[in-house]
Amino acid sequence: MASTYSGTLNLELQTTGENSGTWGTITNNNLQKLESAIKGYVSVAVASTSDSLTASDGSTTDEQSNAIIKLTGTLTGNTTMQCEAVESWYIVDNATTMGTYTLNFKPAGGSGTTDGLIAGSKHLLYTDGSTMFDVLDDAGNITANGTLDVAGNVNFDGGTFVFNEASADLDFRIESNGNANAIFVDAGNDRVGIMNASPSVPLDVTGAAKISGAIDLDGGAFTWNDSSANDLDFRCETATLDDAFFIDGSADKVGFGCQDPSDAMVEINQSSTTAAIACLSLDQDDTDQEFIKFEGTTASDQSSSLTTDTSVGSLTGHIRVNINGTDYWLAYYATN
Secondary structure (H helix, E strand, O other): OOOEEOOOOOOEEOOOOOOOOOHHHHHHHHHHHHHHHHHOEEEEEOOOOEEEOOOOOOOOOOOOOOOEEEEEOEOOOOEEEEEOOOEEEEEEEEOOEOOOOOEEEEEOOOEOOOOOOOOOOEEEEEEEOOEEEEHHHHOOOOOOOOOOOOOOOOOOOOOOOOOOOOOOOOOEEEOOOOOOOOEEEEOOOOEEEEOOOOOOOOEEEOOOOOOOOOOOOOOOOOOOOOOOOOOOOEEEOOOOOOOOEEEEOOOOEEEEOOOOOOOOOEEEOOOOOOOOOOOOOOOOOOOOOOOOOOOOOEEOOOOOOEEOOOOOOOEEEEEEEEEOOEEEEEEEEOOO
């Protein structure tokens, strides 16, 4: 009876009494193929967009019997490299020049890895004879005791990400296209910097910040322009007023309803002719206290903000006020 061949490594299975004089050679070939399957290496140049590893019964020169396969050459289109449709495993080094093309590795008649082979990368693969699997596509827990460099995308899906679980003095940094410290965690000082590498407070932002949600300040002070920069304005906008509250940083003035307070330290401007609302409303619930308190320098003439002079100028006009729902007129007099 003639020899047969194994399905996975194509080893020659000799029958009793055959191959007289060549039995030793055939056995050595089988041992060499086993050695290649365990530790063998071969470099294969991709020759076309649909290529296959060589596989020969009993031969020691077939490509697919090797454990480690290095693929080389320049792709001319989206390419598929095939092995035999048998159970096996490989370490594949993709050293091809891919350009914009893809390279897949699969068993004949079956399907390849989900994302294909990555340029310049090494893959640990196995196949059940119909599908090729990349072990690291869905590996379990991985521990790296050294530096882990990732050149492609990193996708965290279905689990949490914890940096520095041991609470060591290890900084964390994310670099953007134009800033080496887009996000910087100063581990030793328990601070976070955005666009800076030396945060001086728990959250230190260099540059503009835009917040679309609510801000809750609880338990601490809020300071605007702590460095006393000369010309930094502060503005609060409402649904209809661009300058509901405005601080003119260079003029040291505050405006309500205006962005250029100039007539006083505090200016209230109700600029709408149809708003039907007063400029200022005072509600004093402490019945034994005044509504307004004035402090200034008193003089006997009209040279100061307060005067004891009873001979002020003539009655000039009246100002409309509302007291407890009733309108009244307050007289004002011209200065002498």
